[in-house]
Amino acid sequence: MRQPKSVWAVAFACVIAFMGIGLVDPILPAISHDLKATPSQVELLFTSYMLVTGVAMLITGWVSSRIGPKRTLLGGLLLIVVFSALAGTAGGVNGVIGFRAGWGLGNALFIATALAVIVGAASGGVAGAIILYEAALGVGIAVGPLLGGLLGGISWRGPFFGVAVLMAIAFVAVITLLPKSPKPTHHTSVIDPIKALRHRGLLTTALTALFYNYGFFTLLAWTPFPLDLSAHQLGLVFFGWGLCLAITSVFVAPRLQARFGTVHTLYAVQGLIAVTLVVMGVWTHSKPTLIVAVIVAGLFLGINNTLITETVMKVSPVERPVASAAYSFVRFIGGAIAPFLAGKLGENISPNLPFYVGAGCVAVGIMVLASGHKFLRAVDEPAAAATDPADAGRLLVAVDATPDSAAVVRHAARVAVERKLAVHLLHVRETEVVGDTAMDLESEADAQSLLASRLADLRAAGATADGEIAGSTGTHPEVARLILDRAARLSAPAIVIGSSSHDGLSALLGGSVVAEVSRHSGRPVLVIDRESDRLDAVG
Known part of the structure; x- marks a missing residue:
């Protein structure tokens, strides 16, 4: 709940955008009746929307990598406002079909950047921002048909005008509250997909x-x-x-x-x-x-x-x-x-x-x-790691991309030096998947930089250390499996991990990483408490 207003503005826009899929379901028969259209003609409302959304997906990366995620997001919002309002004014089924296609273009631009924008604007924690996005996804998909039925009971035009008004409010909120995004440094080609x-x-x-x-x-x-x-x-x-x-x-x-x-x-x-x-x-x-x-x-x-x-x-x-x-x-x-x-x-x-x-x-x-x-x-x-038999017996230290990783490394270095253990540093680079949307929470360059920095900290403290980056889709059991697999391959005497790795409310989405590792490790797990900066043995 400690997110800036800009995150809430984008989350609100997400709710309205995700309504688009199920919004027209309750009014399909009414459109067919009032506009004297056959069922197959009315079904083209879905076809035009989905076809344009799919084709537009090929260019969303090209657009976003040139004008930035905020402008791409706002462009998508504006198109949804315009074309949903036009669909509500259409005098025939062909007009509604055509305007739904324009809505599909706006939808593609929006959904391609919404998750990245909401995570980038978060200051109350990335996990919290993702939970807001997931909540927006759920509310939008569920409420879309409900709103369509409520407004469609008055007129089939009601849902289209309702979305236009709500998305216009979201557009004003986002353009006012969302900070300017940095200019992209990496450009994507249209033919890459x-x-x-x-x-x-x-x-x-x-x-x-x-x-x-x-x-x-x-x-x-x-x-x-x-x-x-x-x-x-x-x-x-x-x-x-x-x-x-x-x-x-x-x-x-x-x-x-x-x-x-x-x-x-x-x-x-x-x-x-x-x-x-x-x-x-x-x-x-x-x-x-x-x-x-x-x-x-x-x-x-x-x-x-x-x-x-x-x-x-x-x-x-x-x-x-x-x-x-x-x-x-x-x-x-x-x-x-x-x-x-x-x-x-x-x-x-x-x-x-x-x-x-x-x-x-x-x-x-x-x-x-x-x-x-x-x-x-x-x-x-889990991705195979090239392990040398000579590396057996290394202390496994798992770090994420949060600032708490510095405390994890500091305590791990002390344990390694005292016990005369070499260290294997594992950094899990996560891809967050929400419904049918995915994004990297960390770039490859940032992951490499973090790994190099933490290895330097370990060596400066007198520990012998090497490290690797492993990929994950971000589900807590999968991150835990990666850590446990590395510990087994290394015959690690213990695992050091930070309590900030997916705990609290985010643990509801699949179980805490710390809990999973502790339950299945079969070796001591040393947890750095993020609040007290204290090392606790939990297994």
Whole structure:
């Protein structure tokens, strides 16, 4: 809660932006009725939005690396304000479709930079800023359908005008409160994301997401028509869906990943999504069945969104923003095709058929994932470290990028000198994954600089030391596994770690790193208390 006003302004904008996906669900039947449009025509509201968002992902890195994240963010906000307002004034379905495409462009610019901006503006701790972003994601996804149903009960134009007003408020708040961002020093090429898809692991995961997204957006875009409920009722149904999605993506996915592994969990949860779509196809004319299936599907979709994004970040050999752009470009194609094709199949053949086709596409995605299994085996394995037998018996010291790492090294040096132990310094460079968004919390250059500085501190204190940088997607169990793996490889007599490594409220998202290391280390764990600068033995 100790964040500056600029962080709260961006978080508010995030809530409104994340409403965009589910906002139109409750008003699709009303638009179809009032504008005399077929279901497939109305479904183009999703298609235009998703297609433009996906293609625009290829240029967001190019834009942001030249004009800076703040201007990119504000540009996205302004486009959403303009095009959502224009969509509300449209006199025909083609106008709404076109203006939703412009909204998609603004959405791409916004979501590509929002996480980086909110973390960069944080002064109350990076972990706290990320929790605010996660909360904004959850609230936006859940409340979007609710707001759409509430305003859509008055007029289908209401949700579009409502978003325009709220986002205009957010635009004023961000431009007023957010400090000017530094000019980028590294420029990204437009073709970098396309080149990245030559990597088999990244391409396999992206194609899996394409087929999965087909099923996802079949459920999201087609279900309102066979449900045949009022805007208010549809809003409540998809509110339940969004709430389940938000909860599992943040709280459940990391725990399942730690228990069963990323890839195995993906197989299971995508199988459950396919089964859910089959159930919806069999009982399309049963409203209670469809309602329950939509809400339950949100549980599976949230888990899948988080874990498949983490998989992309782990298998990709390129920079995180480039990998994210490439992956998003491919997966949004599935989200763009599904609504229109589902509408055509539903109105011309059978209302059951879109769900069966969606289930089939998810099943194809599972087979695609399995075809690249040899490229994905390393996803749940800690990165191998080149250890020399002569290095055995070194004290393992794990540090993060916080200022507390200096205290960790100071105490570790004292222990090493007193016990005549050499030190192996491990710095975990983290990539934060929130839903289907990812960003590096630390650049490679900053990580190298921190490692060199802390090694110099150790050597200046008289300790013999070497070190390494390991990559992680930032989940607490994974960071703990990296530390434990290094300790085992080195036959470390003890582990030294700081209590600032993912404790407090952030531990709710997957368990404290210190607790995980202490529970499974099988060796003493020396913890530096960040408040008292005291060394405590906890294991």
